[in-house]
Structure formats: C-alpha cells, structure tokens
Amino acid sequence: MEEFDRRAESLSENFTRILAENLANLIPTDYVMVFPWVDLTDFDYQLTLEIRQFQLYTPYPVVLVAYRQVLGKAPTDIMENHRSEIKTAVNATDYNSTVSAMSQSVVVLSKEIADSVNALEGKP
Numbered sequence: 001m002e003e004f005d006r007r008a009e010s011l012s013e014n015f016t017r018i019l020a021e022n023l024a025n026l027i028p029t030d031y032v033m034v035f036p037w038v039d040l041t042d043f044d045y046q047l048t049l050e051i052r053q054f055q056l057y058t059p060y061p062v063v064l065v066a067y068r069q070v071l072g073k074a075p076t077d078i079m080e081n082h083r084s085e086i087k088t089a090v091n092a093t094d095y096n097s098t099v100s101a102m103s104q105s106v107v108v109l110s111k112e113i114a115d116s117v118n119a120l121e122g123k124p
Helices: 011-026 095-120
Strands: 046-056 062-071 078-088
Touching: 011 046, 011 095, 046 095, 062 095, 078 095
Parallel strands: none
Antiparallel strands: 046 062, 062 078
16 A cells, blocks of 8 residues: 555456446447446447456556457357456666556457457458
8 A cells, every 4th residue: 555645446347447447438329338237238349358467567567458348239149258467667676667558458458349349340
C-alpha cells in the first residue's frame, strides 16, 4: 500500500470501465455494454475476460495476462479463444510511471480485442 498514492475507484471497476470505453472507440458499434445488462439486450458478440495477472515485477515490466473468449449470439457459439500476455516497460520506479505502464497495457489489450472483433466482422 502506498501511503500517499490512492485510486479514486477500485482497480477492477476502473479496468472494466476503461476497457469498455476503449472498445467503444475502437469497434464500429453504437454501444458496448458491461455485464450485468438487461435481459432483453440484443448483442452481436459477448466477450468473457479473465485477468489472471496484472502487476509490476520490479525491475521487470508490468505484466498483464488475460484469457478471453468471444461468443456469438448463443453462449455455445464460440468465435474465439485467446490468451494475451502483455509486457509493458516501466520508465521509472515512481508510482506515476507504474500507473502509466499499467494504463498502456490496458490500451494494448483493448486494441487486441478490437482487432479480433473487427476481423470477425470483416472490418479493418
């Protein structure tokens, strides 16, 4: 725990919110929804994401390991299974540099997911 450096929201909530915002900007769609959603919601794809590791290994980089599954309209319609391992260099040992590297890791993961969904749709 850092004595003077605190998050305004939980890491889990922040990660989910930022990932959804990134995907909404990277995928040509009207909206991206975060679970839980209304039962009547109609969607083209569903993403399940399990973050297995997201931490700094001093003096090594930030490591983000995530397993994802892209599903079609039916839960049994598996379009993709993928494991991502993203390593992002940290430029200094201060808290801001670590947070910046973690943020960049989420950007890279967002782009990987968006590229995957766009490829399923046949879009660049």
